[in-house]
Amino acid sequence: MINIIRTGLDASNKEISAISHNLANGSTIGFKRSSAGFTDIYSEQVELRNNLDIGLGTRYVNAQRNHQQGSFIQTNGALDLAINGSGYFLAQGKDGTISYTRDGSLSIDSSGNIISSDGQFILSNASSPLKIPFQVKNENGQIESLAEVRIDENGDVNSIYSNGSSAIVGVVGMAIFANETALKEIGMNQYIPTPTSGAPKIGRAGEANFGRIQSGALEASNTDATAEMAKMIKAQQAFSGSSRMLQAEADITKRLMG
Numbered sequence: 581m582i583n584i585i586r587t588g589l590d591a592s593n594k595e596i597s598a599i600s601h602n603l604a605n606g607s608t609i610g611f612k613r614s615s616a617g618f619t620d621i622y623s624e625q626v627e628l629r630n631n632l633d634i635g636l637g638t639r640y641v642n643a644q645r646n647h648q649q650g651s652f653i654q655t656n657g658a659l660d661l662a663i664n665g666s667g668y669f670l671a672q673g674k675d676g677t678i679s680y681t682r683d684g685s686l687s688i689d690s691s692g693n694i695i696s697s698d699g700q701f702i703l704s705n706a707s708s709p710l711k712i713p714f715q716v717k718n719e720n721g722q723i724e725s726l727a728e729v730r731i732d733e734n735g736d737v738n739s740i741y742s743n744g745s746s747a748i749v750g751v752v753g754m755a756i757f758a759n760e761t762a763l764k765e766i767g768m769n770q771y772i773p774t775p776t777s778g779a780p781k782i783g784r785a786g787e788a789n790f791g792r793i794q795s796g797a798l799e800a801s802n803t804d805a806t807a808e809m810a811k812m813i814k815a816q817q818a819f820s821g822s823s824r825m826l827q828a829e830a831d832i833t834k835r836l837m838g
Contacts, residue, residue: 585826587637591618592819594640599812602803609653609697610682610769611801613808614645647760650802652794658729659686659694662799665791667754670703670782671696671770678703679770680755680763680780682799688712688729694737698768705735705753705784712739712749733792735785754790755780 594616605611618638652662661669661684668680685697694702694710701709714726724741731737735752757763758778763771773780785793 584637585822585829587639588822589819589826591616591638591640592815592822594618595815596812596819598643599808599815602808603805603812606801606803606805606808608769608801609685609798610650611803612645612647612682613801613803614643617641617644645761645763645765646802648802650800652797653800654797656796657685658731658795659688660684660796660798661686661731661752662794662797663754663785663791664794666756666760666789667785667791668756668771668780669696670707670753670755671700672703672709673700678707679766679772681768681770683769684793685798703753704750705782706751707753707782708750710737710750710752712737716741716745716747718743718745731793731795733785733794735793751784752793753782754785755782756789757781 598614598616602613605613617640619641620638649663649665652664663669663682663684668682669684670678671681672678679700681696683697686694686702687697689695689699692712692714694712696702704710712726712729716724718724718741722743724743724745726739727742728740729737730740731752735754736748737750737752738746739749740746757773757780759776762774762776762778764774764777765771781789783790785791
């Protein structure tokens with residue numbers, strides 16, 4: 581009996597940990613909440629008349645992530661991007677590793693590269709780093725400086741220069757997956773594919789099955805603080821109940837052995 585009660589304690593601990601993680605990231609851009617998944621444990625007891633399934637508690641399986649879209653926060657920043665629909669931005673680390681994220685709080689580094697909030701290169705639909713020239717030479721041989729950057733709903737990156745001339749320097753790349761719930765989280769709101777998620781399909785916003793880009797906005801976390809707090813209270817009550825049961829079982833065992 582003690583072993584069965586301990587599985588209840590472990591389950592409550594996992595649930596509390598998942599809820600705490602959700603609450604801690606309630607203000608994190610692009611964060612997707614998760615919940616702890618469990619399965620029942622049974623043992624078959626053979627009797628003369630029939631076989632009985634005897635419950636032996638519960639077992640933690642995995643964290644099940646909810647990829648429902650979060651609400652949009654209007655920022656009016658030229659490089660703040662939100663994806664309205666399916667898709668992920670492609671971010672490449674210094675070692676060449678590519679991860680996928682919904683965090684569209686982008687910026688430009690000193691070399692003109694468009695980078696993510698943690699300094700990774702944002703890739704185009706051709707899987708190459710997006711780069712914006714700070715200066716260009718016009719047809720008259722004059723040097724023009726970058727004045728503005730605009731990204732439209734299809735991901736075209738339009739750089740506008742000091743005399744009003746403009747050029748599309750690239751297209752923001754996006755990826756979709758056959759089963760996005762199976763993506764593996766690696767921290768910093770970034771994901772990598774797994775065999776279950778399938779390989780990424782690379783494209784651009786507005787294509788079939790790809791969402792569109794909303795410039796000047798960011799996607800908020802999809803955590804509902806009120807719902808998470810209600811779940812936290814239930815998990816804490818379950819933990820407290822299991823603790824009392826464990827103490828009572830230990831007291832009974834001690835008396836019987838005494």
